[in-house]
Amino acid sequence: MTFHVMIIPTLDCPSNCEYCWGSKKDSGMMEIEVIEQIVNWLDGFRDDYVHFTFHGGEPLLVGYDFYKKALPMLKNATTHKEAGFSLQSNLWLIDEKLAKLFAEYNVAISTSIDGPLEINDHQRGKGYFDKTMKGYKIATDNGVRVSFICTFTSYSKDYEKEVYNFFLENGYNIKLHAALPSMRGNNADPWALSQEDHGKLLISLLDRYLNDLDKIEIKDFDHICKSSFMRRGTLCTFADCMGDTLAIGHDGNIYPCYRFNGMEEWVMGNVSDNPSMEDLTKSKAWKKLEEFKSFVDEDCADCTYIKFCRGGCPYNGIVATGTAKSVDPQCIAYKMIFKEVSDRANKDFLKSSMPPLMGNSNQNQKKKYSVMDLMLKR
Ligand code: SF4
Numbered sequence: 001m002t003f004h005v006m007i008i009p010t011l012d013c014p015s016n017c018e019y020c021w022g023s024k025k026d027s028g029m030m031e032i033e034v035i036e037q038i039v040n041w042l043d044g045f046r047d048d049y050v051h052f053t054f055h056g057g058e059p060l061l062v063g064y065d066f067y068k069k070a071l072p073m074l075k076n077a078t079t080h081k082e083a084g085f086s087l088q089s090n091l092w093l094i095d096e097k098l099a100k101l102f103a104e105y106n107v108a109i110s111t112s113i114d115g116p117l118e119i120n121d122h123q124r125g126k127g128y129f130d131k132t133m134k135g136y137k138i139a140t141d142n143g144v145r146v147s148f149i150c151t152f153t154s155y156s157k158d159y160e161k162e163v164y165n166f167f168l169e170n171g172y173n174i175k176l177h178a179a180l181p182s183m184r185g186n187n188a189d190p191w192a193l194s195q196e197d198h199g200k201l202l203i204s205l206l207d208r209y210l211n212d213l214d215k216i217e218i219k220d221f222d223h224i225c226k227s228s229f230m231r232r233g234t235l236c237t238f239a240d241c242m243g244d245t246l247a248i249g250h251d252g253n254i255y256p257c258y259r260f261n262g263m264e265e266w267v268m269g270n271v272s273d274n275p276s277m278e279d280l281t282k283s284k285a286w287k288k289l290e291e292f293k294s295f296v297d298e299d300c301a302d303c304t305y306i307k308f309c310r311g312g313c314p315y316n317g318i319v320a321t322g323t324a325k326s327v328d329p330q331c332i333a334y335k336m337i338f339k340e341v342s343d344r345a346n347k348d349f350l351k352s353s354m355p356p357l358m359g360n361s362n363q364n365q366k367k368k369y370s371v372m373d374l375m376l377k378r
């Protein structure tokens with residue numbers, strides 16, 4: 001089991017994306033002493049492989065010297081096995097020195113682009129596209145692996161084909177996000193995707209993706225198909241994430257996940273106090289997440305997909321309803337895509353057990369992959 005520790009050096013960000021709910025201007029910056037405390041805290045905390053993700057706000061704001069010290073300290077933070085690293089950034093602040101350092105520590109980067117320049121900059125602000133793509137070039141020229149996070153909003157859903165083709169034509173791998181409302185304000189609300197639109201979008205994108213599995217990777221579909229094949233979630237959204245993911249804020253406060261960062265009521269402890277897992281489970285935040293889990297066990301009990309959905313993301317549920325007694329409001333979208341995957345898998349299974357019809361093969365037809373290929377993808 002991988003233990004995922006998210007490090008949030010700051011919630012500040014130089015960008016001003018219209019629908020962002022994860023940043024906070026003039027927020028504090030993490031000092032290297034907090035990394036020392038994280039390393040001490042992890043010593044004996046849990047005997048599992050640790051993956052660290054630097055997240056924000058914009059994590060590059062803390063600069064080269066921070067990472068030059070932090071990466072070697074964290075690399076051997078647990079005796080179990082060398083730690084892995086990823087970082088989520090808009091890449092505006094990357095330079096050759098930082099890129100070389102990230103390449104040395106095999107840091108995998110995800111960066112956010114929502115499609116071609118016009119669509120991206122309409123959602124994320126003028127000039128965003130060029131700055132991020134410049135950073136992408138610096139990172140990849142120096143040997144860093146970079147993939148993209150594409151957020152679909154109530155606006156860009158109408159440009160699905162253009163957005164998909166942009167990533168396909170450039171051979172960029174992506175992870176999909178649906179724009180969500182926020183716990184911190186209502187700026188994101190007009191951009192949020194409705195459940196039905198989200199479900200339709202996922203089904204349509206899956207259909208496109210099944211033509212192009214040899215050219216592009218859309219991680220969400222790989223996970224959704226694998227999860228439904230294995231009957232257990234392989235992505236945090238579709239698993240009980242409690243305890244297997246923790247996030248550390250700039251001041252050492254521990255939260256259930258980066259999405260709760262900076263909200264006092266979600267603090268579970270502080271790394272400077274070296275809390276054990278048992279200590280964290282006594283926090284109010286943990287108890288609230290337990291409420292979510294119990295509610296899902298009850299409310300989703302009759303759902304065909306409960307084993308590999310687990311009520312979706314608790315943060316999404318809590319934002320939408322203001323209470324932990326909730327499920328992810330994207331439930332309808334999840335049901336739509338899980339049903340699509342299951343229907344396609346059943347059809348594929350039936351087809352494979354029937355002899356081919358004479359004269360029904362079309363040699364010129366474009367090869368189309370199946371969800372079975374995704375279920376069995378390594
Ligand atoms: S709260 Fe949501 S995003 Fe965070 S780890 Fe859990 S499922 Fe994932």
Ligand code: SF4
Pocket residue numbers: 299300303304305306307309310311312327328331332334335
């Ligand atoms: S699809 Fe909906 S009802 Fe089913 S487990 Fe997920 S959140 Fe619950």
